Amino acid sequence: MNITDLRYILALQRAPNLGDRTAKKLIARLGSAAAIFKEKRQNLLKIEGIGALKLKGLLDPANFEAAEKEIEFIQNEQLETHYFLDDNYPEKLKHCHDSPILLFSKGNIQLNNRRIISIVGTRKITSAGKAFVEQFIEELSPLNPIIVSGFAYGVDIAAHRAAIDHNLQTIGCLAHGFDQIYPKVHARYVDEVLKNGGFFSDFWSSDKFDRNNFLKRNRIIAGLSEATVVIESAEKGGSLVTADIANSYNREVFAVPGRPGDKYSKGCNNLIKSNNAHLLSSAADLVYMLGWKLEEEIKPIQQQLFVDLDEEEQLIYDHLKEKGKSQLDTIALYCDFPTFKAASILLNMELKGVIRPLPGKLFEAI
Structure with a gap:
């Protein structure tokens, strides 16, 4: 330009x-x-x-x-500019009616990967929430997704750090211009994010820092991604606003359930109860709902001559060997597993290279 x-x-x-x-x-x-x-x-x-x-x-x-x-x-500052009619403007954001006409970025952002998910939640993340974020991103890492969040306290920074730990691209959406970093304590993570992705913002350097900026920023988080995942949230909070925005964009929304009495599970439980989010218990749930397939973007895993399967994996493997191609629901019924559990086991078996997914939600043994 x-x-x-x-x-x-x-x-x-x-x-x-x-x-x-x-x-x-x-x-x-x-x-x-x-x-x-x-x-x-x-x-x-x-x-x-x-x-x-x-x-x-x-x-x-x-x-x-x-x-x-x-x-x-x-x-x-050597910022890159993204005009909404130009080719370098994020493709998914182009389809959002209220997306900014001009976006600024810094870093090494590569949006050719279409597997982009946003992870949001409370700033007062619990130890259980942090553990879920880390395990969730670890399970997703073979599919090489881009992890988007808001670079804030709690769930946001946990998601960015987990993405970096697994060499995944991560994008921080800022609620201010590139003349500052908030919170200041997160300045120590800036270089790592820039190496593994970067930052987006539609705020100018002259814009005053304001609480309302966070709500405006949330449309970028929701708009960049294929799906938004809410890890933990109180009954009210910015992550629920992001979920609402994602729903208004007709994007998928997932929420991690928790115990009814837990303060930071109420928001997620309400999203699920009101049918505004899919229940998310593991990465397999998201992979299944979004129709992601492992072999599309990474090299096929060569089957080992001897692969250790646990009892549940062996049951599914024996079924597929006997029946040939089989659908997820059929596998779950035959093996007497809930569908979400069967999906999780199948993902692990796929990573081990003993099964492969086929069109039509079919699976077969290799």
């Missing part, structure tokens, strides 16, 4: 009381950000949603003065 175009786009983004949806409407109507500022005032006023107040804010020269300063910051 050239500097002239960026200047107009930034001035449009900075216009007060306008918002991303109205900005996109103006661009669709007039063809570009530059064309908006060159259009006659009376013609702009004829566009639905553009009143005198919004027009005054749009044409304020201060927007261009601010844009010039932000361009200098972008260049100094």
Whole structure:
């Protein structure tokens, strides 16, 4: 993107009381950000949603003065810009009606991998919640997903760190500009995230830090990913807002259940109870629901001559050897396992290289 175009786009983004949806409407109507500022005032006023107040804010020269300063910051910090009509804009975010017209990034983000999940939850993560995050990401690691979160306390930073531990790409969505890091204590993780992915933000360096920024940031977390996973949440919280946004985007939402009396299980339990989230007990549940297949993106695992199978795995393996191809529900019925448990065992067996998934939710022994 050239500097002239960026200047107009930034001035449009900075216009007060306008918002991303109205900005996109103006661009669709007039063809570009530059064309908006060159259009006659009376013609702009004829566009639905553009009143005198919004027009005054749009044409304020201060927007261009601010844009010039932000361009200098972008260049100094070597940020990458992502305009919503350009190829480098995150594909899944393009389909969100309220996504930002311009996004900033830093790091080594590669979005060619379409397996992207967001992990969110309470900032006051419990030891059980932390253990679940670590095990969940470890189980997913052979499928090489991108892990998105908000770089905040609790579940967020646990997800980022677990992703780094397993050499997975991870993306932090910031609720502020790139002139700062919040919380400050997480500055020690910045370099690792930059090496293993990076950061996205639609906030400027001049934006004041505000609690409402977190709610605005949540649409980026939900919009980037194929699915949002809520690990732990109180009855109210930002992670539930992210889940609501993900549902509004028609994305899959998963929640980890907990005991009814636990404070940080209430939010997840309510999501499941109201059918606003799938119950998530292990990585296998997500893999099954999203239709991920191990062999699509990693080299096939060569079957070992002697593979240790536990009693449950051996039961499934013997069934597949006898019956040939079999569906998940049939396997669960024959082996007398709940479906979610059968799915989890099958994933482990797939990783051992003794079975393979087939189209139509079929499995066969190798």
